[in-house]
Amino acid sequence: MKRQSMIEYGEPLQETEVETPAPTGTEVLVKITHCGVCHSDLHMHDGYFDLGGGKQLDVRAGRELPFTLGHEIAGAVEAVGPDAAGVSAGEQYAVYPWMGCGACAVCTRGDEHLCKVTHHLGTTVDGGFASHVMVPHPRYLLSMEGLDAKLAGSYMCSGLTAFSALKKVAPYLEEGPLILVGLGGVGMMGLRFARALYDTKIYGADIDPAKRQAAIDAGADEVFDPSEDGIRKTVLKASGGGVSAAVDFAGSEKSLQFSQSVVRKGGCAVVAGLIGGNFSLPAPMFPLRALAILGTFVGSLTHAREMLDLVRAGKVEAIPVELRNLDQANNALTDLREGRVIGRVVLTP
Numbered sequence: 001m002k003r004q005s006m007i008e009y010g011e012p013l014q015e016t017e018v019e020t021p022a023p024t025g026t027e028v029l030v031k032i033t034h035c036g037v038c039h040s041d042l043h044m045h046d047g048y049f050d051l052g053g054g055k056q057l058d059v060r061a062g063r064e065l066p067f068t069l070g071h072e073i074a075g076a077v078e079a080v081g082p083d084a085a086g087v088s089a090g091e092q093y094a095v096y097p098w099m100g101c102g103a104c105a106v107c108t109r110g111d112e113h114l115c116k117v118t119h120h121l122g123t124t125v126d127g128g129f130a131s132h133v134m135v136p137h138p139r140y141l142l143s144m145e146g147l148d149a150k151l152a153g154s155y156m157c158s159g160l161t162a163f164s165a166l167k168k169v170a171p172y173l174e175e176g177p178l179i180l181v182g183l184g185g186v187g188m189m190g191l192r193f194a195r196a197l198y199d200t201k202i203y204g205a206d207i208d209p210a211k212r213q214a215a216i217d218a219g220a221d222e223v224f225d226p227s228e229d230g231i232r233k234t235v236l237k238a239s240g241g242g243v244s245a246a247v248d249f250a251g252s253e254k255s256l257q258f259s260q261s262v263v264r265k266g267g268c269a270v271v272a273g274l275i276g277g278n279f280s281l282p283a284p285m286f287p288l289r290a291l292a293i294l295g296t297f298v299g300s301l302t303h304a305r306e307m308l309d310l311v312r313a314g315k316v317e318a319i320p321v322e323l324r325n326l327d328q329a330n331n332a333l334t335d336l337r338e339g340r341v342i343g344r345v346v347l348t349p
């Protein structure tokens with residue numbers, strides 16, 4: 001099998017070739033048809049996340065080089081192990097990449113993505129910038145029926161992140177409204193999921209007027225510019241004392257500062273974005289405001305299935321896709337890093 005692999009962190013990807021493995025036990029060998037190129041691939045390629053104040057979170061541990069990035073994978077079953085039930089060669093699937101050990105309490109309650117064993121395709125084990133990928137069990141294969149093959153893999157990342165973040169605010173929404181902060185690709189998916197899931201007022205916030213307008217066009221009730229003077233008071237006034245929940249799809253110091261500041265007493269702010277930075281809040285504010293700040297990381301297999309049902313029901317508008325050959329993986333990373341990509345670049349091995 002051919003791969004576009006990271007030979008050294010931060011250096012251009014190179015083609016590597018290894019023997020295509022044969023599936024054993026419950027394994028399923030998938031011939032990749034599409035793999036999306038994502039911002040998290042850039043972080044993995046860098047080898048670190050920015051923590052603000054000049055600090056970095058090193059994410060190079062536990063990964064042997066050469067390593068193959070790519071976690072937004074869709075493809076067709078090529079071969080199945082003797083114990084892999086329910087799938088046959090030729091069937092098309094999106095691959096759930098956030099696998100755990102499959103056996104611990106966290107995994108058995110359905111939260112494999114939070115297992116301390118991270119068997120994550122394209123981030124801890126070799127992923128989808130390749131002609132093939134080995135999937136350890138058929139349960140990670142999600143039906144592609146009614147889905148656009150070009151985008152099916154990408155839903156496992158940005159779509160799932162947006163959907164799962166939105167599910168976390170459910171217990172807080174009785175008094176509404178909900179505000180979504182950061183209206184890029186993930187935030188806009190979040191807006192559409194929020195519209196489908198909840199019957200509450202939904203606000204949007206972004207510093208970019210074009211993104212605010214796009215949110216209005218997609219059904220946001222009101223939009224705000226977080227960089228405007230006195231914006232906190234404006235939001236508190238509009239919402240009658242604060243929103244009940246905020247989802248921060250940016251995840252920067254400024255966005256989280258703003259997101260939590262407009263949440264009313266007893267409300268919550270969910271952090272989904274990974275832009276980076278350092279956020280601080282005086283400790284007494286947590287009890288005095290009965291404030292919850294939660295992180296969310298991708299989502300569970302159950303959420304993945306529920307999310308794909310909403311996609312099939314037409315609740316998510318397709319993003320623009322540019323297809324490129326697998327050997328263009330490195331250029332795709334560079335273009336993404338330099339802000340030249342609109343929508344998603346999807347590699348076609």
Ligand SMILES: [Zn+2]
Binds near residue numbers: 071072157158
């Ligand atoms: Zn991704």
Ligand SMILES: [Zn+2]
Binds near residue numbers: 104107108
């Ligand atoms: Zn586990």
